[in-house]
Amino acid sequence: MTEQDAVRRLRQIATETFGWHEFRPGQLRAMSAVVAGQDTLAVMPTGSGKSAIYQVPAMLLDGPAVVVSPLISLQHDQVVSLLDRGIVARELNSTLGATERETVYRELADRDVQFVFLAPEQLARDDVRERLAAAKPALLVVDEVHCVSSWGHDFRPDYLRLGDLVDQLGRPVVLGLTATASRPVRSEVVERLRLRDPLVVVSGFDRPNLSLAAVPATDADGRLAAVVERAAGIAGTGIVYTTTRRETEQYAAALGERERDGRRLRAAPYHAGLPKAERARVHEDFLVGRLDVVVATTAFGMGIDKPDVRYVLHAGVADSLDSYYQEIGRAGRDGEPAEAVLFHGQADLGLRRFLSAAPPDEQAVAQVLAAIQAAGTPPLRRDLAQQTGLAVQLVGRCCSLLEQVGAVRFDRRNRLHPSSSDEADLVSQAMRLAETRQQVERSRLDMMRDYAETTGCRRQFLLSYFGEELPEPCGNCDTCHNGSAEQHARDSRESPYPLDSRVRHTEFGVGQVLQFDGDRIVVRFDEVGYRTLSLSAVEENALLEQL
Template sequence: MGTSAERRVERVAREALGLDELRPGQPEAMAALAEGRDTLVVMPTGGGKSAVYQVPALLLDGPTLVVSPLIALQRDQVEALRERDEQAVRLDAGTSKGERESSFESLRAGETEFLFCAPEQLARPDVVRELAAAKPSLLVVDEAHCVSAWGHDFRPDYLRLGAVADALGRPVVAALTATAAPPVRAEIVERLRMRDPLEVVCGFDRPNISLEVRGTTGDGEDVAEAVEALAKPGLVYTATRKRAAELAGRLGERGVRAAAYHAGMRRADRDAVQEAFMAGELDVVVATNAFGMGIDKPDVRFVVHAQVPGSLDSYYQEIGRAGRDGEPAAAVLFYRAEDLGMQRFFTGGLPDEDALAAVARALGEEGGRTDRKHLRERLGITARRVTSLLNLLEKAGAVRLGTRSVAAAEDAPAPEEAARAAREVAERHREVERTRLEMMRRYAETRDCRRGFLLGYFGERLPGPCGACDTCLAGTASHPEPAGDVRFPMHARVEHVEWGPGEVIRREEDRLTVLFHEGGYRELLLSAVTEEGLLREAG
C-alpha cells in the first residue's frame, strides 16, 4: 500500500501527469523529495526520472530549478510541461535580456514552476542572484554523474553546483542519473553537498537488450557489414571523429541512410543530424560519445560499439539508448585488445606540479581569496584548465570553492606541498581510471555470463546466468559465485592492507573482484587472499 507520503505522490502523479501506475523506485523517491529530503536517483534510461522530480515539484512551495547539460533535452521537457499546462521556461546563451527578465519576474511572482538551464548559466552571478530571490524549493541536477571526476562524462561546470545550492538557500536537491557505479554515487553526494540523502538505485538489468561481443580486424568493414544486416534505426559509437566519418561513409556506400556526429562538426550540422534521426530520416548515426545523452527515441533497435569504450559506465549508458520501447534490441561490441591502448592514452597525463603550485601561490598573493576569472587572467590559462587545477587542489584540502569564488582552506599547506598533494590525488584517479578500463577488458573477454558481469560491476547480483547473452548461448557461462557458506561473498565489506576499504562486487570459484574506495577495481586470487591475509571482512 505504501506510506501516506507515497499515496499522496501517487495521487498527484495520476491527476497531474496521467500516470496510473508508478515504476519501481519512483514512489519512494517522489515521497522523499516531497517531504524535503535530498535524494539521489539512479534509474535506467527510460525509467521515468523526469516524473520523479515533477511530482514533488507540484507539492513543494516555490519554483523548481532543473540543471541539465543538454539544450535539446531542456527544450523537449519544457514543451512537454507546457502541453500539460505547466508553466516552464529555459535559459541559455541565446536567451535575450528581455526574456531573462520576464522569466525571473514570473518565477518570483509564483507564475512559473519550472526553470531549466545548463550549468554554465550558473557561473553568472546575476543569474544566481535572481534565482536566489525566487527562493526555489527544489534543485534538480540531471545527468548527475557529470559532477564526478570518477564519472565517464565529467564536466567541470558541474563542480560549482554544490556552492550554487548554498547560494540558493539550500533547496531540496534531487540528483538524477541513468548510470552510477558506487564510487560515482559517493562523489555525487559529496560534490552536491547533499544532506543525509536517500539513495534510490533501481535495477540495472535491461533484459530486452541482447549482449554480444565480436572480434574485429579494426578496418571497419566488418562493422559496416554487421550494421547493414541489423534492424534499424540504430547508433554506432566510435572512439575518434575520424572513424565516425569513415564508418558513416562506408554505410552510405552500402545504401544505409547514415550520418556522422561529433564535436568537431558545426553545431548547426550536429543539430540537423539529430533532428533527421529523431524524425526517421536517418537509419544510423555514427558518433563519438558526443551524441546520445538525453535522446528520447524509444525505437532504437541496436547500439554498436565499433571500438572498445573506456569504461563499463559509459558502455552501459550508451547501450541503454536501445530498446526503450521494451521491444528486443541488440548491443554489439566489436573488440580487439589493441584498441585498449588508445583508451589508456585517453586516461594518461598528469597535471604539472608547477602549474598547481602557481595557482596556490597566486591565491596566497591575493590574500587567500579571489575569483576564478581573476585567477585565470592572472595566470594566463583557460577557464577549463583553472577549473581542473582548482578541483585537484580542493580534493587535496588546499582550497575551498564557491560558485565563482576561490578561498584558501584553513591551515592550507604551502603552495609546493599543496601541489604535491594535488598531484597525488591525480595519480590515484588515473590509476582508478585504468582499473575501470581493465574491467572493460574483462567484460569483453569473459566466457561467463556477460549480463551477470555487467550487473555485478554496478553492485547488482544476477541469480544465475541470463541464458540470453552470447556467452550463455555459446554454453560457456557458469554461475560466477559458488553456493554455500563462503568467505567474502558478494557485497561483503572488506579491507585490504594497501588499498583500504572496499566491497566485493564479483565472487568466483578462484578469485574476487573488489571495488576499493581508493584503489578502484581489483581482481584478487582467493589463494593469495587467504594465504597472505590480504583481506579482512570489515563487517
C-alpha cells in the same frame, strides 16, 4: 498532507496533467519522498521516466523547482514539453540575452515560474545564485548526478559546488537523478551534495530484452567489415559508437555503401566537431526515421528518446562500464528485442588511455596556487589564466584540485581565496589526488576489458558491477548461447568475502568487495581504484583481511 493523500494527489497529477496512468518501478516511492520533504537519490535505467520523478511532485510544492541539467539541448526539450502541458518553465543558459534573462528573473520573483532549468556552469554567476535564492525554491533537482563523483564516468568539477548551492538556496529538498551509478558513486553523491537522511531508490539495471555480445576484432579493416555486416543484418534503426571523429566518417561512409532490403543504408556521422546545424539535422533525421543508423562518438545519445532503436554497436571499448551501460541503454526502450554488441581489441585500451585527459602537471598547480596567494584581491579563474598564461580550462582543473585539498575556496562571487596552509604540502596533496583519480580512470577501463573478455554470463558480470545480483546465467548473451557461461558457473565457487564487505589488501589498502566472478574477485580500493584479484592467489598469500 498524509502519505495516503500525497499518493492520491501524485496519481491525480500524473494522470490529469501529464497523461501518465501508471508509474514505473521506483517512481512513486521517490516522488512520495520528495513531497514529504526527504532528500532522494534515484538511480534508474535510461528510458525509465526519471524526469517524472521531479515533474509530478514539484506541482505539489510551494515554490519553484530548480533543475540542474548538463546540456542546453536537454533543458530546451524539457521546457518545451512542460510548456506544451500548460506548465510555466524557463531556461537560464548562455543562449539568453540580458533582456531575456531579466524577464526570467522577474517571473521568478513574482512566483510565476514552476520550473527553471540551467547548467551547472551558470551557477558560477553571482546574479543567478542570488536571484534563485530570492525565489525560495522548494526543490533542487540535479540531473546526471553521477557527474558530482570522482568515481563517476563523467566527473565535472562544476558539480562539486552544488553542495554549497543547497545551503545558499535556503536548503530546499534535493533530488539527484542518474541512469548509471555504481555503489561507490552513490556513496560519494550523498556525501558531496550533503544529502540528509536520503532515500536511495535503485531500480533494476537489468534489461532482459537486450542481447549482449562481445566480438574480438583486432584488425582495423576486419573490425569495420564486421560492424557493417552486423548492422546491415539487423532490421530497424541503430547506433554505432566509435572512439574517434575520423572513425565516425569512415564507418558512416562504409555503411552507406551497404544495402539492406534492396536499398542502401541511410547513415550519417555525428560528433562534436560538426557544425551545430548539422548535428541538429542528424539528430532530427534519426528521431523521425529518415536515417537507419547514426555513427557517433559519445557526443550523441544524451536526450535521445527513440523507443525503437534495435541495436547499439560499439566499434571499440567504452571508457568504462558506466558509459557502456548508459550507451547500450538507448536500444530497445520499447521492450522489444534489441542487440548490444561490443567489438574489441587489445589496442583499444591504449587508445582510450591516450584520449583520456592527463592530470595537470605539478608546475601548473603550483603556479596557479602562487598567483592566488599573491593576488591583492580574490581573483576569478579567467584572471588567473591571463596572469599565468595558462589555458582557462587548465586553470579550472588546477583550482578544482586545490579546492578539494583545502588549499583554496570559492566565495559566493566565485572568486578564489587561499588557505593559510603550507604551499608545498598543498601542491603535493593536489598532485596525489590527481594521480589517484588517474588510477581510478585506468582501473575503470580495466573493468571494461574484463567485461569484454569474460567467459561467464555477460549480463551477470555487467549487473554485478552495479551491485545487482543475477542468480542464474541470463540465457540472452553470447556466452550463454555458446555454453561457456554454464561451464564458468560450474567451475565457480562461493566467495569467502561477502559483497559490499570492507577489506584491507597488503599493498592496495582498504577497499570494498564489489564482484565475484569464478576465481576472480573485484575490489574497489579507496586509493587505487578497481582491482581484479585471483582468489586463489589472495588465499594462498593471505593478501586480504576482512574488516
